[in-house]
Amino acid sequence: MGDYAGLGEVGGKRVLVRSDLNVPLDGSRITDDGRIRASVPTIKALADAGARVVVTAHLGRPKGAPEDRYSLAPVAARLGELLGADVAFATDTVGESAKATVDGLADGQVALLENVRFNVGETSKDAAERGAFADQLAALADAFVSDGFGVVHRKQASVYDVAERLPHAMGGLVSTEIDVLRRLTVDPERPYVVVLGGSKVSDKLGVIDNLLGKADKLLIGGGMVFTFLAAQGHEVGKSLLEDDQLDVCRAYLQRAEESGVQILLPGDVVVDTAFPSGDTTPDPRVVPADQIPADALGLDIGPASGADFAAALADARTVFWNGPMGVFEVPQFSDGTRAVAQALTQVTAAGGLTVVGGGDSASAVRALGFADEAFGHISTGGGASLEYLEGKELPGITVLES
Numbered sequence: 001m002g003d004y005a006g007l008g009e010v011g012g013k014r015v016l017v018r019s020d021l022n023v024p025l026d027g028s029r030i031t032d033d034g035r036i037r038a039s040v041p042t043i044k045a046l047a048d049a050g051a052r053v054v055v056t057a058h059l060g061r062p063k064g065a066p067e068d069r070y071s072l073a074p075v076a077a078r079l080g081e082l083l084g085a086d087v088a089f090a091t092d093t094v095g096e097s098a099k100a101t102v103d104g105l106a107d108g109q110v111a112l113l114e115n116v117r118f119n120v121g122e123t124s125k126d127a128a129e130r131g132a133f134a135d136q137l138a139a140l141a142d143a144f145v146s147d148g149f150g151v152v153h154r155k156q157a158s159v160y161d162v163a164e165r166l167p168h169a170m171g172g173l174v175s176t177e178i179d180v181l182r183r184l185t186v187d188p189e190r191p192y193v194v195v196l197g198g199s200k201v202s203d204k205l206g207v208i209d210n211l212l213g214k215a216d217k218l219l220i221g222g223g224m225v226f227t228f229l230a231a232q233g234h235e236v237g238k239s240l241l242e243d244d245q246l247d248v249c250r251a252y253l254q255r256a257e258e259s260g261v262q263i264l265l266p267g268d269v270v271v272d273t274a275f276p277s278g279d280t281t282p283d284p285r286v287v288p289a290d291q292i293p294a295d296a297l298g299l300d301i302g303p304a305s306g307a308d309f310a311a312a313l314a315d316a317r318t319v320f321w322n323g324p325m326g327v328f329e330v331p332q333f334s335d336g337t338r339a340v341a342q343a344l345t346q347v348t349a350a351g352g353l354t355v356v357g358g359g360d361s362a363s364a365v366r367a368l369g370f371a372d373e374a375f376g377h378i379s380t381g382g383g384a385s386l387e388y389l390e391g392k393e394l395p396g397i398t399v400l401e402s
């Protein structure tokens, strides 16, 4: 029996925990269980304190109704293995199964509710609809612990509204994530280098605005590269391109020059004539970044750029990295991501702080064989960490402070 994070005695109480268990699946096989592992300490601490732990989480992007492929059942099994205890699984989120499952819990036992996004109220933009669903969730518990860092930037029922309805506390994972991100924004040790890549280009361009005033160097790889190259007037063929962001990129390049921040773009890229399918790709080749053929698309930074990026990271004392440098899932386009990951491990070994943020970035470093310990911190939330670094308010955090 005991207290958790200032909630008071949780022994014998039903504690609803919002975790982020959104793992990549191949059918029902979990291909990277990093987010489940990261969620275990909070769940275990509550169970050890005698709470009846009711975990709620989402998987994928169902549209407010049940879909077999997004069932959390495989996650319940894996969570049980990692906890070393049975996890009771409710086949709905707030219905008969959920009520019976929660009622059946003894002190110290854990249940997982079915995918919270099977309910239309979870992500509704209508506060009343969200609130009605949050009422149902809150009825299953006596207290709420917010531990899903990957979703704290979302104003959703299980993240935001439920915290308004129950005594609440910040979970250990969210608190660790926020502490690390704070170290990146408040007086980071210099040089401070940020590496950005991945495919959600417009989502990520916003963070550059804020970083230009904070970081010493910005290395750009992945799908982001081509909007910058096009902004400089280069042909980018069929590469990922956000036409409406060209002026934004030009303004960033200009501001970087004026403020002495170095924006490093790749000098060479690996291209092909078509997006790879499975592990096969028709004709991969390296070309200078300003000579991408009109019938080709860029799929990785080139080998010279991998070496340049590694050199730019060599003396860094603080690094934040979000987004793979290329289509790392395909071996022919994974070298750029590997080069950056390798360079980060050296910064960690030299005592610098390295933070890898983002679901795909975390999966990428694991898929390429790097150990989690080779990095200072692997964040479970890409969008949330970027929004924090952009200086935006995170509704799931604000609500805990009110």
Ligand code: ATP
Binding pocket: 197, 198, 199, 200, 201, 221, 222, 223, 224, 240, 298, 299, 300, 322, 323, 324, 325, 326, 327, 328, 329, 357, 358, 359, 360, 361, 362, 381, 382, 383
């Ligand atoms: P999350 O947002 O889930 O936390 P993340 O921020 O780590 O993930 P994303 O922006 O989702 O990363 O990008 C990852 C994807 O980007 C990978 O699937 C990778 O294949 C893809 N990608 C990288 N480079 C390119 C490129 N040049 N063209 C197209 N896709 C690319």
